[in-house]
Amino acid sequence: MAAAPKPQVPTDPVELKKWRENEQARERAKREREKAEIGSLWSRRDFLGKLGWAGFGAFSLVALLAAVRSAFPRVLFLPPSKFKAGYPSDYVIGEVSEKYKQDYRTWIVRTKAGFYAIFAKCTHLGCTPRWLKAEQKFKCPCHGSGYYISGLNFEGPAPRPMDRFKIYIGDDGQLVVDKSVLYEMAPGIDPNVQHPESILKVA
Numbered sequence: 001m002a003a004a005p006k007p008q009v010p011t012d013p014v015e016l017k018k019w020r021e022n023e024q025a026r027e028r029a030k031r032e033r034e035k036a037e038i039g040s041l042w043s044r045r046d047f048l049g050k051l052g053w054a055g056f057g058a059f060s061l062v063a064l065l066a067a068v069r070s071a072f073p074r075v076l077f078l079p080p081s082k083f084k085a086g087y088p089s090d091y092v093i094g095e096v097s098e099k100y101k102q103d104y105r106t107w108i109v110r111t112k113a114g115f116y117a118i119f120a121k122c123t124h125l126g127c128t129p130r131w132l133k134a135e136q137k138f139k140c141p142c143h144g145s146g147y148y149i150s151g152l153n154f155e156g157p158a159p160r161p162m163d164r165f166k167i168y169i170g171d172d173g174q175l176v177v178d179k180s181v182l183y184e185m186a187p188g189i190d191p192n193v194q195h196p197e198s199i200l201k202v203a
């Protein structure tokens, strides 16, 4: 590329003065342009720097929260061992109430003789059976065990009847189920016969 021709420096003093002024103005404009370019470069660097700090801050916060959480392991809150199950008059003779199955894994059965509370846990491998009203039986969906309304097993691999919880009437007249008292059922015997105390007798 050919070199730019050298500017002609005037010899006339008046022209020379004007020329110098023009040169100085051009020089000032050039410096201003350079300053502006450097300024925009720094402001871009500044932005990227802030972005980097924000990312670092977010990462540190997540790490801190994880550390705090690991210092407080999850606590498993179990339902209280006793629960109120309404008034005896809320129940219909011959029916199985599933109202407390979801929260307390308990069926409350009302018979002519009274009430009993069955622990809704299959004695084979612990699945939760279903009450089939039309067939008047509890049926386990896992391997097909079947139980009569008393909880006595009669089909499938379940080795024994389902257990029962203690049930009684509280001071306020409501039924109370105490899950801390479990009547464990032995194989081959009707639960009403082997644990008659599991039945709350009412007139």
Ligand code: FES
Binding pocket: 122, 123, 124, 125, 126, 127, 140, 141, 142, 143, 144, 145, 156, 157, 158
């Ligand atoms: S767990 Fe109920 S039949 Fe296997």
